Amino acid sequence: MAFAALELTPDSALDSASDSITDAAAEHGVPHIAEVLRTRQAWKAMVRRSREISMLALRALHDELCLYPKPGLVSKMDNGSHDDMDAATFMRSLFSLRRYFSTIYLAGAAGASFDRLRRLGIDAERRMLRATSGINTHRGAIFNLGILCAAAGRWEQEGGTSSLSSTVVCQWSDDIKQMDSVADDASHGSRACRRYAVGGARGEAAMGFPHVFDVALPALRAARAGGASERAARAQAFFAILAVLDDTNLLHRGHASGLAYAHRAAREFLAGGGVLRENWPARARAIHDAFVRRRLSPGGSADLLAATLLVDRILSGDGWQRWR
Ligand SMILES: CC(C)(COP(=O)(O)OP(=O)(O)OC[C@H]1O[C@@H](n2cnc3c(N)ncnc32)[C@H](O[C@H]2O[C@H](COP(=O)(O)OP(=O)(O)OP(=O)(O)O)[C@@H](O)[C@H]2O)[C@@H]1O)[C@@H](O)C(=O)NCCC(=O)NCCS
Numbered sequence: 170m171a172f173a174a175l176e177l178t179p180d181s182a183l184d185s186a187s188d189s190i191t192d193a194a195a196e197h198g199v200p201h202i203a204e205v206l207r208t209r210q211a212w213k214a215m216v217r218r219s220r221e222i223s224m225l226a227l228r229a230l231h232d233e234l235c236l237y238p239k240p241g242l243v244s245k246m247d248n249g250s251h252d253d254m255d256a257a258t259f260m261r262s263l264f265s266l267r268r269y270f271s272t273i274y275l276a277g278a279a280g281a282s283f284d285r286l287r288r289l290g291i292d293a294e295r296r297m298l299r300a301t302s303g304i305n306t307h308r309g310a311i312f313n314l315g316i317l318c319a320a321a322g323r324w325e326q327e328g329g330t331s332s333l334s335s336t337v338v339c340q341w342s343d344d345i346k347q348m349d350s351v352a353d354d355a356s357h358g359s360r361a362c363r364r365y366a367v368g369g370a371r372g373e374a375a376m377g378f379p380h381v382f383d384v385a386l387p388a389l390r391a392a393r394a395g396g397a398s399e400r401a402a403r404a405q406a407f408f409a410i411l412a413v414l415d416d417t418n419l420l421h422r423g424h425a426s427g428l429a430y431a432h433r434a435a436r437e438f439l440a441g442g443g444v445l446r447e448n449w450p451a452r453a454r455a456i457h458d459a460f461v462r463r464r465l466s467p468g469g470s471a472d473l474l475a476a477t478l479l480v481d482r483i484l485s486g487d488g489w490q491r492w493r
């Protein structure tokens with residue numbers, strides 16, 4: 170997938186011209202013009218960084234889609250437990266979000282309220298539904314990765330001193346918890362949260378994404394360190410999430426027994442050596458087929474895998490150009 174087409178031509182020529190004007194203005198005693206130009210330069214750097222973050226979020230969603238086997242879920246190999254969507258649906262959805270992630274990064278950098286983030290998320294969901302003819306592909310991802318992009322904006326503005334997870338909690342946890350009191354009863358997820366007393370996406374975000382930072386990211390990095398391929402490391406991270414997450418999609422479709430079945434299958438896969446076993450793709454494929462037979466689809470686990478791949482790249486300094 171060449172995201173280069175979406176990458177903007179670096180405006181380094183304009184940057185160097187602007188730098189020389191700034192220096193001249195400062196030298197000849199017109200500091201306010203220099204300050205204006207410096208502010209303009211800082212803003213342009215932030216916009217460039219927001220586009221890098223957007224590309225990282227789109228790559229994370231694309232990498233999640235492409236991972237196979239991924240029990241019950243859509244990939245480019247098959248549609249998993251779904252009759253209403255395929256990989257093309259996810260690709261249309263993913264590209265409809267390219268401006269959303271950069272916008273919400275800038276909103277976070279500017280210290281936006283949760284209400285502002287919420288409105289951006291709702292607008293993004295509207296664009297997603299238009300792109301997918303009404304299919305819910307990434308509603309949870311809009312929420313999960315949107316908050317993490319906003320947190321990245323805030324965190325980078327503050328110099329990266331605290332942690333991304335604590336930035337989510339400090340900035341928006343109370344507001345996210347308040348969402349419960351006005352939850353939309355119509356959604357599968359909010360009904361599952363109430364019926365089974367689980368936190369769902371809101372609970373995960375309000376706690377600073379523990380399944381990303383404390384479960385999946387360590388599993389991803391340990392698998393890489395153990396010599397696993399990138400595909401295998403991503404599969405290991407996915408199964409680590411699936412083994413423990415209260416995924417409301419699993420509860421919605423499979424009820425408590427479906428969630429327990431999914432947890433057990435993932436734990437057995439990991440206990441059997443996970444991806445460090447030679448035949449892991451065959452074992453993962455057997456679990457995928459069993460989920461499809463049961464119509465189970467862990468969409469929340471898929472979202473948190475994408476969130477993990479995004480966070481991994483942000484924390485590893487991945488980006489097209491250093492923005493400062
Ligand atoms: C904040 C909301 C998104 C909360 O939505 P909801 O009330 O529905 O509650 P949840 O189910 O908890 O979350 C919604 C989606 O989040 C994913 N998810 C599920 N469990 C978890 C979890 N434990 N942690 C994190 N994320 C989780 C999941 O999304 C993915 O699955 C969907 C696709 O799968 P599918 O099976 O097709 O789903 P359905 O169509 O529902 O089922 P079928 O009909 O096919 O059987 C897809 O969305 C994936 O992303 C959950 O579905 C909501 O209140 C909201 O959007 N608020 C407004 C926006 C906002 O506040 N934004 C804040 C700033 S960005």
Ligand SMILES: Nc1ncnc2[nH]cnc12
Binds near residue numbers: 233243244467
């Ligand atoms: N690959 C996928 N298949 C089904 N639902 C999903 N939700 C997020 N990613 C998904």
